Amino acid sequence: MRERPIVLTAEGRAALEQELEQLRTVKLPALRERLQQLSNEGDISDNSEYEDAKEELVLTEARIREIEHILRRAQTVVETGKRDEVRLGSRVTVIDEDGVTETWVIVSPEEANAAQGRISIESPVGAALLGKRVGTTVTVQAPGGEMRLTIQRIE
Structure with a gap:
């Protein structure tokens, strides 16, 4: 089975590289040092703090491997030409039926973060927005129900 290609924005790639660097140089050494301190303090067989630190170490190492895997496979999208339709890396401003305006950046699943737009x-x-132009209204079947969005601006 062939893996889906990963395409990142330049900003998304930089954020992943920064996270990887922070995990490798700050968090991982701190966790290893903390585990060493706890094991030097005595019996670790029934020490919940030691178990928590060990679990965090495993999760951190897994995240490092995940980011390394993403970065090895990723292609960075090159922003070229006019921005007359929505594509990966576009900053899109839409207005909904209630007049609420929102702006989102369209990214790959690997760099998506709804809280950051x-x-x-x-x-x-x-x-629904991919390939559409300013002035187009799209109907989106979202978990909260159907909504209509009109594209106001594409950057």
Whole structure:
């Protein structure tokens, strides 16, 4: 089975590289040092703090491997030409039926973060906006129900 290609924005790649660097140089050494301190303090067989630190170490190492895997496979999208239609890396401003305006950056699933206004091309909204132009109204089947969005600006 062939893996899906990963395409990142330049900003998304930089953020992943920064996270990887922070995990490798700050968090991982601190966790290893903490585990060493706890094991030097005596019996670790029934020490919940030691177990918690060990679990955090495992999760941190897994995240490092995940980021390394993403970065090895990723292609960085090159922003070229006019921005007359929504594509990966576009900053899109939409208005909904209630007059609420929102701006999102359309990104790959690997760099999506709704709280930061970065929505995936695979999300209902991201998929509905792809390839559309300013003035187009799209209907989105979202988990909360159907909504209509009109594209006001593409950057």
